[in-house]
Amino acid sequence: MDKKYLKNGQFSEFIETLRLFGDLHGPTMSDTGVFAFSPVSDPSQLRLDYQRTQIPPKKYLLPFREEILSYREGNYRQSHHHTPEIILFGVHPCDLDGIAYLDRVFLGDSPDPCYAGRRARLTLVGLSCVPDDFCFCSGLAEPPTCDLFLTLQGDGFKVDALSARGKEIAQAAKDLLSLEATGATVPLQRTGITAQDPQLRFSDNPLWDKFATTCVSCGACSVCCPTCYCFDVREYPSLDGGGIRLREWDNCLFVTHGEVAGANFRGSRLERLRYRFLHKYCGFTPLQGMTSCVGCGRCKEVCPVDIDLRELTVNPDQGTESP
Amino acid sequence: MTTQNSHMHTPFAATLLERRDLSADTALFRVAPEESALRTLCSFVPGQFVQLSVPGGGEVPISPADLPAADGTLELCVRRAGHVTEVLHQAATGATLGLRGPFGTGFPLEEMAGRPVLLLAGGLGIAPLRSLLMHLLRNRNDFEEVTLMYGARQPKLMLFREELAALAAKGGLRLFLTVDFAPEESAGTFSCAVGLLPDLLKGFRFDAERTYAAVCGPPPLYRCLIGELQKAGVEAERILLSLERRMRCGIGRCCHCAIGQKLCCVDGPVFRASELRQIPEAL
Amino acid sequence: MTRPKLAIAGLTACSGCQLTLLNCEDQLVDVARLFDLVYFPMGESGSDPDAVFDAAIVEGAVSTPADVELLFGLRNASHLLVAFGTCALWGGVAAMNNKVSGRDELVRQVYGDSGRIESFPPSPMGNFVSIDFAITGCPPEKHDLLALLAAVLAGTLPPLQSYPVCTECRSRENLCLLLEKGELCLGPIIQGGCNARCPATGIVCEGCRGPVREANVAQELELLLERGFDRKEIERRMSRFTPEWDYGKRR
Numbered sequence: 001m002d003k004k005y006l007k008n009g010q011f012s013e014f015i016e017t018l019r020l021f022g023d024l025h026g027p028t029m030s031d032t033g034v035f036a037f038s039p040v041s042d043p044s045q046l047r048l049d050y051q052r053t054q055i056p057p058k059k060y061l062l063p064f065r066e067e068i069l070s071y072r073e074g075n076y077r078q079s080h081h082h083t084p085e086i087i088l089f090g091v092h093p094c095d096l097d098g099i100a101y102l103d104r105v106f107l108g109d110s111p112d113p114c115y116a117g118r119r120a121r122l123t124l125v126g127l128s129c130v131p132d133d134f135c136f137c138s139g140l141a142e143p144p145t146c147d148l149f150l151t152l153q154g155d156g157f158k159v160d161a162l163s164a165r166g167k168e169i170a171q172a173a174k175d176l177l178s179l180e181a182t183g184a185t186v187p188l189q190r191t192g193i194t195a196q197d198p199q200l201r202f203s204d205n206p207l208w209d210k211f212a213t214t215c216v217s218c219g220a221c222s223v224c225c226p227t228c229y230c231f232d233v234r235e236y237p238s239l240d241g242g243g244i245r246l247r248e249w250d251n252c253l254f255v256t257h258g259e260v261a262g263a264n265f266r267g268s269r270l271e272r273l274r275y276r277f278l279h280k281y282c283g284f285t286p287l288q289g290m291t292s293c294v295g296c297g298r299c300k301e302v303c304p305v306d307i308d309l310r311e312l313t314v315n316p317d318q319g320t321e322s323p
Numbered sequence: 324m325t326t327q328n329s330h331m332h333t334p335f336a337a338t339l340l341e342r343r344d345l346s347a348d349t350a351l352f353r354v355a356p357e358e359s360a361l362r363t364l365c366s367f368v369p370g371q372f373v374q375l376s377v378p379g380g381g382e383v384p385i386s387p388a389d390l391p392a393a394d395g396t397l398e399l400c401v402r403r404a405g406h407v408t409e410v411l412h413q414a415a416t417g418a419t420l421g422l423r424g425p426f427g428t429g430f431p432l433e434e435m436a437g438r439p440v441l442l443l444a445g446g447l448g449i450a451p452l453r454s455l456l457m458h459l460l461r462n463r464n465d466f467e468e469v470t471l472m473y474g475a476r477q478p479k480l481m482l483f484r485e486e487l488a489a490l491a492a493k494g495g496l497r498l499f500l501t502v503d504f505a506p507e508e509s510a511g512t513f514s515c516a517v518g519l520l521p522d523l524l525k526g527f528r529f530d531a532e533r534t535y536a537a538v539c540g541p542p543p544l545y546r547c548l549i550g551e552l553q554k555a556g557v558e559a560e561r562i563l564l565s566l567e568r569r570m571r572c573g574i575g576r577c578c579h580c581a582i583g584q585k586l587c588c589v590d591g592p593v594f595r596a597s598e599l600r601q602i603p604e605a606l
Numbered sequence: 607m608t609r610p611k612l613a614i615a616g617l618t619a620c621s622g623c624q625l626t627l628l629n630c631e632d633q634l635v636d637v638a639r640l641f642d643l644v645y646f647p648m649g650e651s652g653s654d655p656d657a658v659f660d661a662a663i664v665e666g667a668v669s670t671p672a673d674v675e676l677l678f679g680l681r682n683a684s685h686l687l688v689a690f691g692t693c694a695l696w697g698g699v700a701a702m703n704n705k706v707s708g709r710d711e712l713v714r715q716v717y718g719d720s721g722r723i724e725s726f727p728p729s730p731m732g733n734f735v736s737i738d739f740a741i742t743g744c745p746p747e748k749h750d751l752l753a754l755l756a757a758v759l760a761g762t763l764p765p766l767q768s769y770p771v772c773t774e775c776r777s778r779e780n781l782c783l784l785l786e787k788g789e790l791c792l793g794p795i796i797q798g799g800c801n802a803r804c805p806a807t808g809i810v811c812e813g814c815r816g817p818v819r820e821a822n823v824a825q826e827l828e829l830l831l832e833r834g835f836d837r838k839e840i841e842r843r844m845s846r847f848t849p850e851w852d853y854g855k856r857r
Contacts, residue, residue: 032781032808054779064777069333074378074419076334110331110574198584202603213856216822216829218772218794220782230578233571234767235381235407236753237760239636243379248767249777250577255820256768257579260569261404263542265604269820269857274604278584285575285586302776304785304794304829379760406762413761 003177007156010176015043015089017173021123021165022085025060027053037088048090048152051132052296056226057088057095058102061118062249068114068233069245078113079244083121090127091146094137094296098226099124100145101292105229108286123147123165131188134297136310138192154183195291196281196313201274207312212270214305219251221299221307222276227292230257252276277309331574334376334421335360339414340396345482349402349447350412351388356422361395364422369455370429370537370565370593374573375399376421380410384570386451386592387425390458397422400450400482426573427592430455430563435535439467441557443548445474445520445540449482451565451592452539456496463495470497470529474520474540477502481515499523521547524555531556537593539565545606549596559597566592566605610660610758613645613680617666617673618700618728622745623691624648624665630748640759659684661758663751667693667700667728674734681735686763688754689737692744694730696816696848699744701728703849739763742797744814744847750799767799770818771811775802783810790835790843795821816848823855 006014018024026040027050035053037060040046067079091099106115124146131137140149147166150157159177161170170177222228232250237243250257252275258266266272283290293310300308337360341353356364364373372386388400403412414420440459444452452471459469475481481500491498500515501523516523520540536552538545545564552562568580568587580587582594583602590598599605616624628649630637643649644657662684668674681687692698707715709727717723731737741750753764771793776782783805784791791810793802797818804811817823830840844851 030779030781033786034779034781036779055777059777064774071376071378071421074421075336076376076378076421078329078333105576112576113329113332198601214822214825214828216770216794216825217818217820218770220772220776223773223776229576231571231576232579233382233577234765235379236764237379237756237762239633239640239752239756239759241759243756243760245381247577249773250579251769251773252578254769256766258569260567265568269822271604275581279578279581282584284578284581284584285590288584302782302785305825379757380762381765406757406765410760410762 003174003179004159005156005178005180005182006159007182012043014173014176018087021169022087024087024089026089052298054224056098057091058226060122061102061115062229065246065248066114067244067246072242083118085121087123089125091124092129093140094294095226096126096145097141097294101227102229104287128152134301135295136191136193137295139190151185153185156182193291193293193295195289198278198282201277205312208270211273211307215269215307216304217253218304219253220302222251224298224302226294226296334423337420337422339416339418339420346480349482352399352401353396354420355396365391367391367425368429369458371425371427372592373422373424377407377411380407383407388450388453390454402447423573427588428590430593436465439530439534440469441534441536442471443538445544448539449473452537455537460495472499472520472523474501478505521551524551535561537563560595562596564594564596566594609640609642611642611644613659613662613684615664615680618669619666619693621648626745626748626751630752633752661686661688663688663690665690665694667697668731668734669728670725677731677734686738689731689740691746692742692814692816692847695740695742697728697730698847701849702846742815747800768819769798770794771796771798771802774798775805778802778806780805788833790830795823795826813844814847823851823853827853
């Protein structure tokens with residue numbers, strides 16, 4: 001039998017062991033009171049009680065803005081970024097699902113070089129959580145997309161090593177782990193969300209109009225979504241005759257998203273919301289029929305006008321919430 | 324990572340060899356890709372596109388106007404329409420450009436073999452269809468009747484018109500040209516019908532049961548032409564449409580070019596009308 | 607290579623936008639080497655007002671006959687005309703208007719009874735001439751100006767960004783001042799590109815970069831009213847940098 005229980009008393013030392021494998025990042029609270037994944041210099045900075053960070057871990061793989069190419073005398077070269085080994089500690093199951101989805105998109109046919117470079121140097125240490133009112137995930141995926149997973153139980157954690165890397169870390173921490181369970185795990189009811197019928201985007205649900213009227217196109221829902229990855233590509237020449245091409249998170253709720261020279265295929269906000277629904281809950285080639293919503297609840301929490309596209313998946317006739 | 328894979332992301336260098344003006348704002352650019360690009364580029368199928376990089380401006384998707392020549396050079400027909408194409412139009416011969424691709428799904432040539440083919444082009448839509456036309460004419464015996472109907476707003480905006488007339492004169496191509504209107508000064512210099520493409524199609528007799536139709540033009544044209552073609556008896560599976568979207572990455576990632584749940588850069592840009600039936604926002 | 611000829615000029619404004627160029631200290635030598643600064647009254651003496659330009663970069667709102675004359679002159683003499691800064695593009699602080707005092711009264715207050723100054727209500731230059739490109743901001747960001755200059759050298763214009771302040775603000779993991787602190791923040795309807803400079807330091811977005819293209823103005827107004835702000839106060843804040851809003855605009 002594996003030694004896989006970590007007592008709270010051993011936690012700080014366990015964290016120090018993680019540090020041997022790379023730069024340690026984890027959930028912390030910023031000066032202004034925002035939960036964020038950031039570098040951790042002292043285990044006491046870790047906020048294991050966090051519910052969700054404002055920006056999901058996708059920022060470690062797909063930064064908001066990054067140079068992808070540079071050119072000189074007309075010749076383009078791939079930009080190289082120095083990426084350190086990062087141990088990302090305390091990632092909840094929904095965010096692990098988000099990374100699994102991004103992996104499908106960016107590591108599929110012809111892996112994206114920038115993403116792949118970062119992903120290869122990212123070790124994920126998952127952490128169990130207790131859902132709040134915004135959460136609707138389907139729990140830990142099988143198999144989970146992480147190297148180690150820590151389940152809170154009693155006065156410590158159950159530690160599961162789920163990859164070669166995870167086993168290496170568990171081996172290094174073996175003196176901190178014990179055979180004896182720290183307590184029982186309470187199974188939680190998880191709802192999740194399944195892939196939706198694409199035709200729902202044309203349903204006569206009055207919410208469509210309501211959302212199209214109230215959405216302020218601030219873009220917060222996509223920015224904070226763990227699986228939104230649309231990007232814009234722009235090229236900037238510099239004064240020295242060379243230049244760079246960068247990519248930046250884009251947003252299907254912006255009017256420019258469906259524009260071509262002389263036309264816009266998603267000119268109205270309603271069309272853009274339908275597009276978001278379709279991509280999020282029905283999937284595009286080659287991930288058609290798959291929802292990328294992982295139930296983290298960020299979009300609803302950050303929306304200034306309380307839009308929750310999930311409400312569209314409930315047939316208004318069967319709605320039980322209104323009297 | 325193989326060289327081929329890295330060039331999905333990083334453009335090959337290509338030298339601008341020659342530029343020929345086709346109208347006030349559109350020109351044909353002949354580019355020579357670097358040696359190492361030739362193997363990848365010669366897999367080009369008419370209807371596919373390349374991502375053309377113009378240093379300083381950025382990248383635009385372009386459907387080559389012909390198959391790569393024997394020496395690997397490529398012809399790109401580009402209208403001055405934005406800040407990338409603007410730089411291209413100013414570029415001097417010898418300038419270094421970039422190319423990625425070819426990307427996407429082109430015309431189903433094998434399926435079209437042995438059948439009559441009707442090409443319908445509106446305006447700049449002639450550019451992607453020209454590569455299909457050239458393929459058909461070079462492999463003339465593999466296909467039955469080849470017809471091109473090409474409509475432009477007015478005579479001076481009609482691209483490749485002498486060249487098309489010369490191809491028709493050699494036989495093997497039935498050519499119908501039409502303009503929306505003809506200003507008086509052009510009378511006598513140029514002969515073609517005056518009227519809209521769908522009207523031209525209305526009076527046309529052809530073997531609709533067996534014909535493959537290939538359509539490319541400005542967005543409003545598609546609906547009218549699909550309607551006319553279906554009325555004439557061409558099944559939606561045999562109506563091939565080359566669609567335009569704002570492809571940024573070309574490889575199914577940036578998500579700007581979605582058409583319903585399909586991505587124009589991967590599943591298209593050539594779609595069958597039957598595939599688009601369930602996607603009201605496609606046309 | 608011929609050096610592109612530039613005009614850098616100001617209409618009714620504080621000259622802060624033109625100062626942005628002089629603040630690009632690390633690039634000034636390159637700019638001077640690569641461009642022919644033919645007309646730059648603020649930066650040098652002996653400017654030639656009769657030259658022709660590849661680009662005229664002009665700050666300020668239009669509020670005097672002299673502004674109109676200069677603007678028309680630059681438009682006619684320049685291949686590209688760039689509206690530089692919020693005043694040029696939206697009217698800006700120059701066009702701030704309490705909608706109470708008349709123009710004559712204001713002129714008398716400022717210049718006294720003896721002061722004879724011909725002026726009319728300041729308005730954006732787009733009301734008078736066609737504009738090829740605009741850089742917003744009060745003051746504009748240095749990198750936007752440098753991107754324009756580099757693009758002009760390359761024979762084009764820079765790519766456009768069109769997203770509200772919230773996009774960059776959220777991406778920087780700032781605390782949302784509108785939702786979390788209930789402050790009067792204009793982030794959702796204001797053009798981003800400033801990297802959410804103000805909210806990142808805990809100050810609400812005052813709207814200095816003008817409206818974002820698809821601003822849902824009516825909804826922003828509604829959500830501020832719901833949070834208990836007074837309509838007058840909201841309008842006062844919104845019109846500080848952009849005097850004319852369509853408060854019913856939703857798309």
